[in-house]
Amino acid sequence: NAGVTQTPKFQVLKTGQSMTLQCAQDxxxxxxxxxxxxxxxxxxxxxxxxxxxITDQGEVPNGYNVSRSTTEDFPLRLLSAAPSQTSVYFCxxxxxxxxxxxxxxxxxxxxx
Amino acid sequence: xxxxxxxxxxxxxxxxxxxxxxxxxxxxxxxxxxFWYKQPPSRQMxxxxxxxxxxxQNATENRFSVNFQKAAKSFSLKISDSQLGDAAMYFCAYxxxxxxxxxxxFGKGTKxxxxx
Numbered sequence: 015n016a017g018v019t020q021t022p023k024f025q026v027l028k029t030g031q032s033m034t035l036q037c038a039q040d041x042x043x044x045x046x047x048x049x050x051x052x053x054x055x056x057x058x059x060x061x062x063x064x065x066x067x068i069t070d071q072g073e074v075p076n077g078y079n080v081s082r083s084t085t086e087d088f089p090l091r092l093l094s095a096a097p098s099q100t101s102v103y104f105c106x107x108x109x110x111x112x113x114x115x116x117x118x119x120x121x122x123x124x125x126x
Numbered sequence: 127x128x129x130x131x132x133x134x135x136x137x138x139x140x141x142x143x144x145x146x147x148x149x150x151x152x153x154x155x156x157x158x159x160x161f162w163y164k165q166p167p168s169r170q171m172x173x174x175x176x177x178x179x180x181x182x183q184n185a186t187e188n189r190f191s192v193n194f195q196k197a198a199k200s201f202s203l204k205i206s207d208s209q210l211g212d213a214a215m216y217f218c219a220y221x222x223x224x225x226x227x228x229x230x231x232f233g234k235g236t237k238x239x240x241x242x
Binding site for chain 1: 130168170173218221222223228230232234235
């Protein structure tokens with residue numbers, strides 16, 4: 015049981031490039047979400063999913079795209095990276111009936 | 127919209143002593159969950175303790191306990207017998223129990239230093 019796994023852990027992008035942050039969980043959790051953490055801030059919700067085929071926007075969705083084709087995977091796509099997207103990104107998951115959210119170890123993204 | 131406020135940007139405590147971190151929140155809902163997360167320098171988010179709003183009894187996990195005051199919308203974290211490994215950022219977070227709500231609302235965090 016690996017929990018929530020994020021890849022890559024570190025990435026440097028040039029402005030305008032696109033990339034995908036991968037997230038996988040092996041706990042059969044229905045709910046998955048992506049957060050970003052900026053300096054001096056708590057985490058803010060980008061997008062979330064309540065099950066395969068269902069996604070919705072969070073607090074800061076602009077510039078990001080998600081899909082949920084399987085229960086296990088929830089990739090986050092940056093369509094055209096901007097310096098303002100430099101941040102630490104966290105993937106998280108929970109069971110439908112549970113209330114504890116489990117986080118991955120984070121992905122550090124720098125856009126230059 | 128719900129908000130979470132942590133009024134102490136930084137706190138320090140001597141090893142083996144007790145420290146309390148403050149958190150207040152604003153909501154019009156009656157059913158929700160509250161959490162404290164620890165974030166060490168590795169940046170991993172580690173759940174410390176959680177509290178269901180419908181429970182009057184304060185949650186306790188080993189050396190960690192909370193003082194949940196629902197009417198005052200206050201949710202403080204007490205760390206007893208502080209250890210060097212407790213040094214980290216601590217975030218208070220709120221999640222609604224209303225259907226369809228997935229967002230955790232975080233405070234800005236409190237940096238805890240533990241002095242030997």
